[in-house]
Amino acid sequence: MKKSLRICIITHTLTENPNRDYSLGSFAELFGCAKSSVSEDIKVVREAIETEGLGYLETTSGSRGGVRFVPYLSAENVAKVLQELKAAFEEPSRVLGSGFLYTSDIMFSPSLIKGAARIFAKRFASCEAELVVTVETKGIGVALLTADLLNLPLAVIRRESKVSEGSTISINYFSGSADRIQQMSISKKGITPGSKVLIIDDFMRGGGSIIGIKNMLKEFDARSVGTGVVVVAGGVEHKKVSDFVPLLVLHEEEDGGHHFGINENLLSY
Amino acid sequence: MKKSLRICIITHTLTENPNRDYSLGSFAELFGCAKSSVSEDIKVVREAIETEGLGYLETTSGSRGGVRFVPYLSAENVAKVLQELKAAFEEPSRVLGSGFLYTSDIMFSPSLIKGAARIFAKRFASCEAELVVTVETKGIGVALLTADLLNLPLAVIRRESKVSEGSTISINYFSGSADRIQQMSISKKGITPGSKVLIIDDFMRGGGSIIGIKNMLKEFDARSVGTGVVVVAGGVEHKKVSDFVPLLVLHEEEDGGHHFGINENLLSY
Numbered sequence: 001m002k003k004s005l006r007i008c009i010i011t012h013t014l015t016e017n018p019n020r021d022y023s024l025g026s027f028a029e030l031f032g033c034a035k036s037s038v039s040e041d042i043k044v045v046r047e048a049i050e051t052e053g054l055g056y057l058e059t060t061s062g063s064r065g066g067v068r069f070v071p072y073l074s075a076e077n078v079a080k081v082l083q084e085l086k087a088a089f090e091e092p093s094r095v096l097g098s099g100f101l102y103t104s105d106i107m108f109s110p111s112l113i114k115g116a117a118r119i120f121a122k123r124f125a126s127c128e129a130e131l132v133v134t135v136e137t138k139g140i141g142v143a144l145l146t147a148d149l150l151n152l153p154l155a156v157i158r159r160e161s162k163v164s165e166g167s168t169i170s171i172n173y174f175s176g177s178a179d180r181i182q183q184m185s186i187s188k189k190g191i192t193p194g195s196k197v198l199i200i201d202d203f204m205r206g207g208g209s210i211i212g213i214k215n216m217l218k219e220f221d222a223r224s225v226g227t228g229v230v231v232v233a234g235g236v237e238h239k240k241v242s243d244f245v246p247l248l249v250l251h252e253e254e255d256g257g258h259h260f261g262i263n264e265n266l267l268s269y
Numbered sequence: 270m271k272k273s274l275r276i277c278i279i280t281h282t283l284t285e286n287p288n289r290d291y292s293l294g295s296f297a298e299l300f301g302c303a304k305s306s307v308s309e310d311i312k313v314v315r316e317a318i319e320t321e322g323l324g325y326l327e328t329t330s331g332s333r334g335g336v337r338f339v340p341y342l343s344a345e346n347v348a349k350v351l352q353e354l355k356a357a358f359e360e361p362s363r364v365l366g367s368g369f370l371y372t373s374d375i376m377f378s379p380s381l382i383k384g385a386a387r388i389f390a391k392r393f394a395s396c397e398a399e400l401v402v403t404v405e406t407k408g409i410g411v412a413l414l415t416a417d418l419l420n421l422p423l424a425v426i427r428r429e430s431k432v433s434e435g436s437t438i439s440i441n442y443f444s445g446s447a448d449r450i451q452q453m454s455i456s457k458k459g460i461t462p463g464s465k466v467l468i469i470d471d472f473m474r475g476g477g478s479i480i481g482i483k484n485m486l487k488e489f490d491a492r493s494v495g496t497g498v499v500v501v502a503g504g505v506e507h508k509k510v511s512d513f514v515p516l517l518v519l520h521e522e523e524d525g526g527h528h529f530g531i532n533e534n535l536l537s538y
Binding site: 001007009045047048054105145187 | 270272273274276277278280281282284285313314316317318320321323365366367369370371372373374377378379380383405406409410413414416417420422423424425427432433434435436456458459
């Protein structure tokens with residue numbers, strides 16, 4: 001097979017399957033060529049991917065030598081994603097009569113949340129999470145794409161326990177947004193005891209549901225090693241949690257206006 | 270920029286953004302090269318992608334000429350994905366005391382549902398859908414990935430109406446699985462009136478919730494142009510819907526055993 005075909009196939013295989021290891025031998029076998037040729041091909045792929053600013057390749061040497069695609073965003077690409085998200089959230093048509101913002105379409109827009117997931121995957125690349133957890137419903141999209149980029153499973157905590165979940169653990173928590181006690185529930189099979197967990201959610205106001213998730217994790221002797229939220233409401237001074245990474249900060253004005261600020265910290269690392 | 274770098278970048282850009290059009294001019298500008306060179310590069314990328322059996326390139330000619338990656342799976346790759354799914358569903362540890370099967374981890378496993386989404390994207394490539402719709406919760410992952418592959422937005426119907434959804438439309442439907450009347454609800458902003466809709470869900474028994482979604486679509490003068498479900502329970506003879514595409518068929522035996530059959534029709538087109 002020609003070198004140019006080989007590098008296309010390597011590029012596609014690695015980038016479609018982020019953070020999964022591929023051995024040089026498996027490519028050599030697929031192409032019917034020497035490992036040394038694959039090694040040369042990978043040099044080209046590495047240069048191309050680094051030029052794009054969307055990721056890099058990590059290689060391990062030795063007889064079991066392999067390669068993986070690690071998604072990444074240059075600061076310039078992070079800024080671009082955040083500006084796109086900000087513009088989407090600030091569309092005037094989202095303001096509902098109730099003063100709430102309609103955001104479901106954004107949270108389930110593959111194009112928009114792919115970018116958000118790439119930022120989380122970059123930010124939490126080194127947190128050593130073994131599982132991504134979210135609570136239904138609107139954060140599921142971004143949590144799933146983040147899990148895919150980090151090659152982790154996703155567990156979704158439900159609002160109600162379902163018969164198809166088997167034995168479940170349920171906890172109660174106080175939701176400031178809803179101004180009442182709410183319940184969340186997950187199958188005993190949902191979280192491996194002792195896991196390190198990355199929490200991803202769409203929106204945080206007081207932090208009640210994040211606290212709920214953390215209390216749920218305790219039931220499994222699991223613990224969070226990072227928390228990412230797409231939007232945090234800036235108006236609540238005393239959050240119940242402090243260690244979280246928002247992409248955007250929502251400023252609600254007294255006249256009912258909404259503005260979104262970008263989390264500038266994400267641009268400088 | 271060297272030809273080998275250009276073809277890597279074109280491969281990554283197109284495959285990461287399926288069914289989105291890219292003009293030759295935009296690549297030429299990015300690379301600082303002639304459109305004719307880009308055109309030569311694309312020939313190489315096309316050959317590589319067709320060799321893989323994971324998609325193909327569609328090009329339009331003329332001054333606004335462009336190119337897009339259309340995901341596809343060869344019959345061999347479809348069979349591989351279906352076998353992987355079948356094996357996952359048939360793990361003995363999934364059988365719950367209640368006789369139900371625990372499937373949440375599969376439905377939110379990025380690796381497993383990517384394959385399912387690719388099969389749906391292939392099967393429904395020509396249905397001209399403008400929107401993918403699912404009902405929460407377990408089908409959201411596969412619906413989202415299918416929407417991404419087809420470059421369509423996703424709308425998620427909720428079980429309860431939420432204040433953050435604004436004015437909603439709610440309907441009642443009879444769920445055979447739950448043996449009771451249930452409600453589903455979506456924001457009036459959720460579905461564009463008159464849309465052609467692809468319905469994707471994780472599981473179908475009698476078809477009640479698919480009927481519910483179809484009745485919901487009528488409220489928007491929208492209509493379904495296709496229905497895909499990951500698993501259909503084979504035991505219910507009289508489904509309420511007939512035009513649906515399952516990936517797997519669940520056979521429940523009298524002694525409580527479960528077996529999954531592959532939808533063989535998916536292998537022969």
